[in-house]
Structures are given as C-alpha cells and as structure tokens.
Amino acid sequence: MKLVVVGLGQCGGRIADEFARLNKRAESRRGLQIVTGAYAVNSDEADLTGLGTIPPDYQHRILMGGRRTIGHGVGKVNKLAAEIAKESADKIIDALRVTPRFYETDAFLLVASAAGGTGSGSLPVITEIIKRRYTIKPVYALLVLPFEHEEQAESHCITNTATCLKSVHSVADAVFLADNQRYVRRDGTLINNMNEINRQIVAPFYNLLCAGEETRRKYIGARVVDAGDIIQTLGGWTTIGFGTLPLNLRRLPFERKRSFRKKGAETHVALQAMDEALCELSVDIRPADVGSAVYVLSAPAKEMSMDGIKETGDYLKHLAPNAVIRGGDYPREKGEFSITMVLSQICDVDRVKGYYPRLKEFNHVLERTQKETAAKIKVQEMAWADVPVLVTKGNRRH
Numbered sequence: 008m009k010l011v012v013v014g015l016g017q018c019g020g021r022i023a024d025e026f027a028r029l030n031k032r033a034e035s036r037r038g039l040q041i042v043t044g045a046y047a048v049n050s051d052e053a054d055l056t057g058l059g060t061i062p063p064d065y066q067h068r069i070l071m072g073g074r075r076t077i078g079h080g081v082g083k084v085n086k087l088a089a090e091i092a093k094e095s096a097d098k099i100i101d102a103l104r105v106t107p108r109f110y111e112t113d114a115f116l117l118v119a120s121a122a123g124g125t126g127s128g129s130l131p132v133i134t135e136i137i138k139r140r141y142t143i144k145p146v147y148a149l150l151v152l153p154f155e156h157e158e159q160a161e162s163h164c165i166t167n168t169a170t171c172l173k174s175v176h177s178v179a180d181a182v183f184l185a186d187n188q189r190y191v192r193r194d195g196t197l198i199n200n201m202n203e204i205n206r207q208i209v210a211p212f213y214n215l216l217c218a219g220e221e222t223r224r225k226y227i228g229a230r231v232v233d234a235g236d237i238i239q240t241l242g243g244w245t246t247i248g249f250g251t252l253p254l255n256l257r258r259l260p261f262e263r264k265r266s267f268r269k270k271g272a273e274t275h276v277a278l279q280a281m282d283e284a285l286c287e288l289s290v291d292i293r294p295a296d297v298g299s300a301v302y303v304l305s306a307p308a309k310e311m312s313m314d315g316i317k318e319t320g321d322y323l324k325h326l327a328p329n330a331v332i333r334g335g336d337y338p339r340e341k342g343e344f345s346i347t348m349v350l351s352q353i354c355d356v357d358r359v360k361g362y363y364p365r366l367k368e369f370n371h372v373l374e375r376t377q378k379e380t381a382a383k384i385k386v387q388e389m390a391w392a393d394v395p396v397l398v399t400k401g402n403r404r405h
C-alpha cells in the first residue's frame with residue numbers, strides 16, 4: 008500500500024518525517040516504495056526547520072498563515088489554526104498534486120497531535136478539503152493523544168483534544184489513535200524522548216504497507232494482505248500494534264521436517280507474538296468492541312504454514328468475536344516472527360469518551376471563573392471611577 012503522508016503541526020511534522028525515513032528503509036532494504044510523498048505543514052517556521060528527512064523545499068515544508076502568525080505558530084488556539092488552514096488549502100493541495108506517482112497512491116494519511124493548536128485545528132479542515140478533491144482515495148488520520156501530565160497542567164489541552172477528536176471522526180475515513188501516555192507507561196525513560204516514541208508509533212506500519220507492494224515471488228505470501236484488505240478493514244477509531252519474537256526453532260539436519268513438536272512450537276510462537284501485539288496497541292481498547300481487524304504474520308517462509316495463519320485468525324476471532332477478520336502472511340523477516348495487527352471500527356474507546364465530560368466540567372469552571380473575574384474588574388472600575396484618564400479609550404489595545 009502506498010501513502011501520501013501529511014504532517015500538521017510540530018508533532019505531525021515529526022511523525023511524517025519518520026514515515027519518510029521508513030520509506031527510505033523500504034527502498035534501500037527491500038526495493039519498495041510505501042510513501043509516495045511526505046509533507047510537513049505548520050504555522051511555525053522553526054518547527055519546519057527542525058525536520059530531517061522531508062525535503063527542505065517550500066512545497067514539502069509548507070508554511071501556512073504567514074501573514075497572520077508571522078511564522079510563530081497559533082499559540083495553541085486550534086480555532087485560529089482551522090481558519091488559517093482554510094485560507095491555505097490551495098497552497099497545500101497544489102503541493103500534493105505534484106507528488107510523483109500520485110496516481111499509484113492508495114490513500115492519504117494526515118498526522119497531528121490532538122492537544123496542540125496548529126495540527127489539531129488544521130487536520131479536520133484539510134481532511135475535509137482533500138476528501139472533496141480526491142473522492143476515490145480514502146483519507147485516514149493519525150492522532151496523537153497527550154500525556155496525562157499535560158492534561159492536568161494545560162487548560163487548552165482538553166478543549167483542543169475533544170474538539171479535534173470529534174471533528175476528525177466526523178470527516179476522516181478512519182482515525183488511528185496513538186496515546187503518548189501508553190508509550191511512557193511501557194518505558195518511563197521515553198518521557199523526554201519524542202523521537203523514540205515517534206519511531207514506535209510508525210514502526211508497525213512497515214510490514215503492513217510493504218506486504219502488498221512486493222513483486223518478487225519469494226516474498227509473496229500464500230495469502231497476501233494488500234491495499235484492498237486494509238481499505239476494507241479501516242473505519243472509525245482504529246489502533247495498530249506490533250509483536251515480535253526471536254526465532255530459535257532452528258531445525259537440525261537430522262530433525263524430521265514434519266515433527267509434531269515443531270508444528271506445536273510454530274503455533275505457540277504465533278500466538279505469543281499475537282499477545283504481544285495486543286499488549287503493544289497504540290491505545291487501550293477492549294477487543295470485544297472491535298468491528299474489523301487485519302493482521303500480517305511475517306517470518307522466514309519455512310517457519311510459516313497455512314495452519315499457523317489459520318490458528319492465529321481463530322485466536323483473534325476468539326478474542327474479538329464481533330470483528331470481520333482479514334489476515335495473511337509475508338515471508339520476509341530473518342530470525343524473527345512478527346505480527347502487525349490493526350483493529351478498527353472500534354465502537355467504544357474509553358480514552359476518547361473520557362474527554363467529553365471533562366470538557367463540560369472544564370467549560371463550567373471556565374464560565375464561573377470568567378464571571379468572577381468580570382465582577383472583580385467591575386468593582387475595581389467603580390473604585391476609580393472619578394480618576395481622570397490621559398488617553399481616549401478608543402486608542403487602547405484590547
């Protein structure tokens with residue numbers, strides 16, 4: 008599957024940059040192209056400068072809202088970013104249109120953090136505009152959810168995240184969620200290591216995108232997962248996970264090929280990798296709430312069999328009984344067995360649901376604070392009502 012990846016805001020730009028690196032890896036190691044174009048869009052010039060792999064020309068690193076923000080960002084106001092994105096839409100579409108091999112691209116992936124200003128406000132707007140322009144290509148979103156400490160300390164965080172989630176869900180064909188807090192929970196040292204979190208967010212897409220692009224016979228599985236399977240699976244809230252296990256099932260020369268022990272071990276490894284992929288999902292969900300799933304098993308060809316693929320599918324069906332499941336094999340990896348898992352059409356995500364009551368409560372508190380502040384200002388104004396002023400009120404800046 009080939010994607011055009013557009014990163015919006017700082018977080019989105021960095022993750023799009025990581026997708027550009029993933030594509031370089033696919034090109035150099037596998038001779039495959041999985042990203043036809045990677046773009047970064049921002050209202051902040053400094054954020055665009057910090058990227059490494061996306062080409063530095065103005066059609067790949069797109070500065071929007073120059074006149075209104077003078078290249079200094081929107082200061083977390085996602086409403087302003089949404090306005091700026093509308094004004095800059097033509098500039099972005101013009102850049103995307105000249106992507107080489109655009110006609111071969113299967114879908115768009117737009118990436119941003121939900122809690123920031125630029126990315127969170129512009130992603131829903133750009134998604135809608137791209138969808139209107141390119142009706143036959145699906146537009147997916149990848150949204151990064153904030154750390155818990157940000158939700159507690161930064162007042163804009165809940166408002167931006169809630170408005171972004173609701174808007175994106177209503178326009179995008181599917182929304183991948185990646186929860187920053189989950190990566191830190193796994194490894195506490197990551198809190199200051201955004202690059203490593205980004206690497207972990209993007210890495211699971213590698214085999215998923217490569218599997219359907221192979222042209223050499225030895226790398227084509229018995230059951231290939233291609234762009235069609237992925238597009239049919241994706242819809243609504245979505246999560247992705249990756250599990251891998253080193254293979255030490257090396258067959259000794261005198262060992263019989265069809266040994267039942269070997270077969271048992273093979274199934275065991277597949278199920279263990281599946282468990283790991285489920286533990287490593289990009290956001291917490293309950294498998295029972297999943298409506299569709301697609302998985303790709305990858306291992307050296309001789310370590311996989313149709314039975315293994317079937318058993319993995321059966322196990323997933325047991326865990327997610329309501330899901331339509333698609334899956335296949337990809338004979339590529341050396342010395343390891345891995346599973347990439349995408350769970351989609353998830354009807355209930357606690358992390359998402361939690362934002363709406365918090366936004367209500369937050370708005371309530373905000374309204375009360377605003378009323379109290381207005382009352383205090385009034386008292387102060389009344390106290391100095393008789394003091395003369397040296398300027399006319401109309402000249403004051405508000």
Ligand SMILES: Nc1nc2c(ncn2[C@@H]2O[C@H](COP(=O)(O)OP(=O)(O)OP(=O)(O)O)[C@@H](O)[C@H]2O)c(=O)[nH]1
Nearest residue numbers: 016017018021080081083120123124125126153201
């Ligand atoms: N995973 C990940 N999260 C990031 C990264 N950079 C920022 N974040 C998260 O994104 C949120 C802040 O959003 P940014 O992307 O910095 O904001 P922006 O879209 O540039 O918007 P403004 O700076 O407000 O104009 C916070 O929740 C951060 O934790 C990154 O590189 N990776």
Ligand SMILES: [Mg+2]
Nearest residue numbers: 017051054080
């Ligand atoms: Mg920024």
